[in-house]
Amino acid sequence: MKEGPDIARIASLVGDPARANMLTALMDGGALTASELALEAGVSLPTASSHLAKLMDGKLLTVASQGRHRYYALSGTEVANMIEAISGVAAHSGPKRARPGPRDKSMREARVCYDHLAGDHAVAMFDRFVAEEIIVRDDEEIRLGPVGAGFFATIGIDTSTLGNSRRPMCRACLDWSVRRSHLAGSLGTAILDKILAEKWARRPAGSRVVEFTPPGRKAFEKLFLA
Amino acid sequence: MKEGPDIARIASLVGDPARANMLTALMDGGALTASELALEAGVSLPTASSHLAKLMDGKLLTVASQGRHRYYALSGTEVANMIEAISGVAAHSGPKRARPGPRDKSMREARVCYDHLAGDHAVAMFDRFVAEEIIVRDDEEIRLGPVGAGFFATIGIDTSTLGNSRRPMCRACLDWSVRRSHLAGSLGTAILDKILAEKWARRPAGSRVVEFTPPGRKAFEKLFLA
DNA sequence: TCCATGGTTCGATGGTAGTCGAAGCATTCT
DNA sequence: AGAATGCTTCGACTACCATCGAACCATGGA
Secondary structure (H helix, E strand, C coil): CCCCCCHHHHHHHHHCHHHHHHHHHCCCCCCEEHHHHHHHHCCCHHHHHHHHHHHHHCCCEEEEEECCEEEEEECCHHHHHHHHHHHHHHHHHCCCCCCCCCCCHHHHHCEEECCEEECHHHHHHHHHHHHCCCEEEECCEEEECCCHHHHHHHCCCCHHHCCCCCCCCCEEEEECCCCEEEEEHHHHHHHHHHHHHCCCEECCCCCCECEECHHHHHHHHHHHCC | CCCCCCHHHHHHHHHCHHHHHHHHHCCCCCCEEHHHHHHHHCCCHHHHHHHHHHHHHCCCEEEEEECCEEEEEECCHHHHHHHHHHHHHHHHHCCCCCCCCCCCHHHHHCEEECCEEECHHHHHHHHHHHHCCCEEEECCEEEECCCHHHHHHHCCCCHHHHCCCCCCCCEEEEECCCCEEEEEHHHHHHHHHHHHHCCCEECCCCCCECEECHHHHHHHHHHHCC
16 A cells, blocks of 8 residues: 555566566676677567666666667666565575576586677686686786786687777676676687687577587687696 | 576566555565455455465465464565665656655545554554553554553543454554554554544545544544644 | 355456567768 | 668567456354
8 A cells, every 4th residue: 555666667677587687687787788688688689679778767777878889787786786685585486496507408518698608618717717817807807817818829819809899808707507707708709709610519509508519528628628 | 698596587576566565565574464455455355365376476475374364474574675675776766756655635644554544644643642652662562551541441442352352452554655653453443443433534435535524633633633 | 053254266358568570770880 | 972780669469467256165253
């Protein structure tokens, strides 16, 4: 009967799966483009655009136009707190989270996260990069480490050309199946590109799964998990 | 694409206006019956029952069967925190809350909250009861004060018969238009009954508004707001 | 034992909101 | 300028779910 703030309105905004996916994708505080969010949410671009308009209308998101890109981000910590609180309840509620992650084993092992690799392999690779000081992480920020440029040069990735774009070369992306970070950004894209170019793995159509071939996996491990 | 806890599922539970009303009605930590919640939400009993089943399924509510009543309550502080967090965002988002409360002036002044009086008059009455030690509040608990039984006896309410039922005689109910407590429980019901029996006020059909007659208002003020 | 009251289930209805294809703007690169 | 990319708008379709009346169960009281 009390009708305080219109709680139902904004709860219903979060209540749609597509929008919820978008919001959680932005929970790291980063900004993503509409197309990236469309992929994250698993919907078409028009649909995503509609959802984004609704989220903007509810003031849950802010947008920054940069050239022909529109970068969407959470509008503030209050929104993040809310998502966090909802997640807490959901964790206690939902179907027993005995298996935290996707039902699909291969998805958990290796999948593509828009344009870079995610899953166990990606997290292991990220850890090794940090251990070897190929990349260094300063709190939230991630940069190429002292031996980084050299390392990537040896495997045919020219890091000097990756810094040009407005897009950050290195970005941390929280892996939902492992709950740890993996590498995104243009460098992450370059690595995924190489994996596919070398035919170490292929992507079954209509899925995010990345299927390594047996020799491909060996080569990948030798190169990135040495 | 991270698919952590099923946040959309429980957000959509809160996203329905009827359910949101129910949840906010329970935000004081109390327990209400299905019919009370139906009135709070402004829906029919079958509809309310369906919503309650869904909220139970999502583990947002607990239920305690007492006789033929079923008392629903929030399942824990985590749920309350979530509602609180959502309210915070909603306050920043929604249509300017210049007028915190109902658009209807008469509603804000006096209305019925299921079976007791709410609104400005009810809050003023509650304050006076506390000031005069007619009732005393111990934190969350409310009891009849030292002069309480005598006071109510003089106006024709026998408090000794009100304690029999399982229902608490005194209960605090948070008034949404003033954001302060008013009196619920069987004593609150008795007072409302008296007001209507004395014809100090009447209830237009199909509304929660309580319309005092001019002499009725005088009598009410003399008796309860002296 | 029978009635009254509080709740839930069932079935049918209607409205609303999510979805995508196609077309339309805007910006940037060649 | 022309082409390509990123994004939004429009229109039509669909599916889901909130809603309520009526019937059905359960408990408590006479």
